[in-house]
Amino acid sequence: MTASTETGHPNVLAKAVREGVFAGVVAFLMFLLFVGIETYQDINNALVWRTRWGLLAIFVLVAAVSRFLSVGFIKPHIDRRKLAKAKSGVLEISEQKSFFHRHFLKIALVFLLVYPFLSLLIVGKQGSLKYVDNFGIQILIYVMLAWGLNIVVGLAGLLDLGYVAFYAVGAYSYALLSSYFGFSFWLLLPMSGILAALWGIILGFPVLRLRGDYLAIVTLAFGEIIRLVLINWTDVTKGTFGISGIAKASFFGIWSFDAGASNNFVKAWGLSASSVYYKVFLFYVILALCMLTAYVTIRLRRMPIGRAWEALREDEIACRSLGINTVTTKLTAFATGAMFGGFAGSFFATRQGFVSPESFVFLESAVILAIVVLGGMGSLTGIAIAAVVMVGGTEVLREMSFLKVVFGPDFTPELYRMLLFGLAMIIVMLFKPRGFVGSREPTAFLKERRAVSGSFTKEGHG
Amino acid sequence: MALGTTTTMTNDTILKVEHLSMKFGGLMAINDLSLEARRGEITALIGPNGAGKTTVFNCITGFYKPTMGMLTLQRKDGKEYLLERLRDFEITKLAGVARTFQNIRLFSGLTVLENLLVAQHNALMKASGYTILGLLGLPAYRKAVDASIEKAKYWLDKADLTDRADDPAGDLPYGAQRRLEIARAMCTNPELLCLDEPAAGLNPRESAALNTLLHQIRDEGVSILLIEHDMSVVMEISDHVVVLEYGQKISDGSPDHVKNDPRVIAAYLGVEDDEVEEVIAEELDGGTR
Numbered sequence: 001m002t003a004s005t006e007t008g009h010p011n012v013l014a015k016a017v018r019e020g021v022f023a024g025v026v027a028f029l030m031f032l033l034f035v036g037i038e039t040y041q042d043i044n045n046a047l048v049w050r051t052r053w054g055l056l057a058i059f060v061l062v063a064a065v066s067r068f069l070s071v072g073f074i075k076p077h078i079d080r081r082k083l084a085k086a087k088s089g090v091l092e093i094s095e096q097k098s099f100f101h102r103h104f105l106k107i108a109l110v111f112l113l114v115y116p117f118l119s120l121l122i123v124g125k126q127g128s129l130k131y132v133d134n135f136g137i138q139i140l141i142y143v144m145l146a147w148g149l150n151i152v153v154g155l156a157g158l159l160d161l162g163y164v165a166f167y168a169v170g171a172y173s174y175a176l177l178s179s180y181f182g183f184s185f186w187l188l189l190p191m192s193g194i195l196a197a198l199w200g201i202i203l204g205f206p207v208l209r210l211r212g213d214y215l216a217i218v219t220l221a222f223g224e225i226i227r228l229v230l231i232n233w234t235d236v237t238k239g240t241f242g243i244s245g246i247a248k249a250s251f252f253g254i255w256s257f258d259a260g261a262s263n264n265f266v267k268a269w270g271l272s273a274s275s276v277y278y279k280v281f282l283f284y285v286i287l288a289l290c291m292l293t294a295y296v297t298i299r300l301r302r303m304p305i306g307r308a309w310e311a312l313r314e315d316e317i318a319c320r321s322l323g324i325n326t327v328t329t330k331l332t333a334f335a336t337g338a339m340f341g342g343f344a345g346s347f348f349a350t351r352q353g354f355v356s357p358e359s360f361v362f363l364e365s366a367v368i369l370a371i372v373v374l375g376g377m378g379s380l381t382g383i384a385i386a387a388v389v390m391v392g393g394t395e396v397l398r399e400m401s402f403l404k405v406v407f408g409p410d411f412t413p414e415l416y417r418m419l420l421f422g423l424a425m426i427i428v429m430l431f432k433p434r435g436f437v438g439s440r441e442p443t444a445f446l447k448e449r450r451a452v453s454g455s456f457t458k459e460g461h462g
Numbered sequence: 463m464a465l466g467t468t469t470t471m472t473n474d475t476i477l478k479v480e481h482l483s484m485k486f487g488g489l490m491a492i493n494d495l496s497l498e499a500r501r502g503e504i505t506a507l508i509g510p511n512g513a514g515k516t517t518v519f520n521c522i523t524g525f526y527k528p529t530m531g532m533l534t535l536q537r538k539d540g541k542e543y544l545l546e547r548l549r550d551f552e553i554t555k556l557a558g559v560a561r562t563f564q565n566i567r568l569f570s571g572l573t574v575l576e577n578l579l580v581a582q583h584n585a586l587m588k589a590s591g592y593t594i595l596g597l598l599g600l601p602a603y604r605k606a607v608d609a610s611i612e613k614a615k616y617w618l619d620k621a622d623l624t625d626r627a628d629d630p631a632g633d634l635p636y637g638a639q640r641r642l643e644i645a646r647a648m649c650t651n652p653e654l655l656c657l658d659e660p661a662a663g664l665n666p667r668e669s670a671a672l673n674t675l676l677h678q679i680r681d682e683g684v685s686i687l688l689i690e691h692d693m694s695v696v697m698e699i700s701d702h703v704v705v706l707e708y709g710q711k712i713s714d715g716s717p718d719h720v721k722n723d724p725r726v727i728a729a730y731l732g733v734e735d736d737e738v739e740e741v742i743a744e745e746l747d748g749g750t751r
């Protein structure tokens with residue numbers, strides 16, 4: 001075996017060169033027009049074009065060299081490792097997992113709990129604002145939304161493209177009820193969840209008889225309807241101006257985070273004035289909400305209703321033949337998913353202090369759905385990782401000002417967010433077609449709990 | 463037994479199909495079909511391809527709404543249900559009719575055990591107080607969960623699947639999938655089990671194992687209605703055979719009776735129409751001699 005790989009080596013290199021050149025040619029043809037040539041308007045407003053051979057060369061070189069390396073070195077290396085493993089008799093599945101792998105969830109939870117303090121220690125109060133708010137809270141909101149959508153899409157297999165509608169219902173419930181009636185966050189949080197769940201049921205009824213593509217289109221329309229109502233019902237929602245000055249959440253009514261309040265948190269504890277305390281508090285609130293979502297999802301999966309959801313995803317007709325009322329089963333899935341969207345929405349409103357229909361566009365639904373699909377439908381861990389990668393990744397892009405040195409001062413990395421988003425999705429779907437975590441944990445077992453490979457589970461037909 | 467009650471069914475009839483017709487557009491799939499299945503018996507529904515057997519099944523189990531006719535099911539406690547008025551899931555839930563499918567419909571991504579637990583959905587939902595009490599983890603619910611696992615184990619044992627309980631259902635070999643589908647249907651506590659070609663695609667050994675399973679199910683007091691092409695299976699296990707052709711009943715009786723019925727022979731061997739008359743005439747002559 002070793003002899004053949006050794007003699008095969010020059011062949012591999014020759015093949016790598018060939019494939020590298022081929023990749024370069026393909027890249028050249030692909031990027032020739034939309035990287036190599038740039039159109040712009042000159043001083044007379046006429047459209048003219050100039051060439052960017054340097055940039056095109058970079059693109060072509062990257063493609064050629066990475067193909068060369070992957071064919072010539074990376075793939076043989078992986079093959080050799082697999083071979084060595086097979087020889088030593090260790091099966092890949094029985095392999096002892098590393099400490100980090102086994103205790104991943106505990107480590108992640110501990111890290112999340114100490115994260116705000118860690119960032120306070122390392123970058124100080126002012127620096128922490130960015131890390132706690134932009135990274136921590138932002139990512140956790142998406143984790144919660146994706147976990148909520150996971151109940152509808154991942155467990156029940158109902159493709160919902162209008163999930164952001166429930167997020168909007170939650171946010172506006174809090175914004176409107178708190179500014180018109182002055183109710184507190186802790187009262188309105190469950191209320192917005194219930195209202196969103198109600199809307200979930202209202203959406204559920206007409207779409208129950210629809211499946212697959214048709215269901216997706218109707219939910220998409222529902223999301224747009226909610227947004228258009230928010231824009232046009234100006235008497236109540238103030239339309240595109242949005243609602244500003246939404247009350248902050250209080251520390252369970254004991255301390256307030258409003259600067260003027262007598263029971264101000266900062267004053268009560270004798271701390272120096274900074275908005276970072278509020279952000280840290282919000283971080284723990286959304287963390288607790290996420291944990292609630294995860295706990296309820298895990299518990300529900302082991303209950304008959306959760307199993308019925310998964311059975312519905314696998315085969316709806318078989319479900320009906322077993323006496324399961326698919327109408328109520330679908331409705332509960334819609335309502336439960338919507339409820340968590342509503343919780344996340346009311347949290348979003350209190351964190352921003354401002355809501356407008358701009359925040360609830362279709363793109364948001366698409367991003368949340370993308371996170372669920374990338375993470376692996378049904379898997380909480382996978383979805384959380386996908387949210388970190390996707391949302392955290394776009395935030396990291398803002399920090400990459402050093403790229404301006406390479407691409408010139410006009411380069412704004414944030415603008416490439418969607419391009420990279422798409423690229424990342426294609427790569428993940430190529431190598432992990434079932435998402436980061438494609439397997440499914442069984443909810444009951446007789447002797448041993450073995451993960452079910454993703455090749456057996458179905459995506460549902462709506 | 464039935465005297466004194468208002469029902470017209472005797473207690474040993476579990477299912478009575480009267481004047482059932484099913485029309486798809488211009489096609490008359492079933493035309494004025496009447497049949498009876500007796501309690502505690504295995505009734506087979508046979509007939510050439512396209513005779514309307516599966517359509518009858520779909521009408522009984524609520525997947526089709528019949529164009530005409532009455533389907534009456536009587537449970538052991540004497541309650542009667544008109545199946546054509548119930549929704550498909552209510553037929554299983556209230557009337558106690560369970561079914562399997564011609565092309566196996568398992569929850570392939572769930573494990574074998576989970577498949578059997580999903581089948582006990584209604585009992586568990588009730589025990590969990592429609593999820594709310596179950597979330598609190600009350601002892602009554604936990605007892606119900608243990609009971610459901612015991613029941614799953616019982617049927618796993620009967621279907622010879624205990625070793626594969628924690629494997630995904632989609633990973634089982636074909637014969638085992640057939641048995642699992644039957645075990646899953648049995649976990650809904652049915653009184654009438656409808657099997658759509660349970661022996662299709664099985665090898666002789668698997669077929670024999672299936673026969674044993676079906677006999678065990680019958681011995682538990684569950685009546686079986688089955689569609690089957692494999693004559694050896696039908697003749698061996700059924701107590702009562704109904705033969706369909708072009709949506710109409712052409713013969714009804716014991717396996718031996720049906721086997722020798724000239725109309726059945728004609729239907730299966732494809733004799734010309736005028737020859738059927740001859741065959742019947744000959745048979746009648748033979749009978750009088």
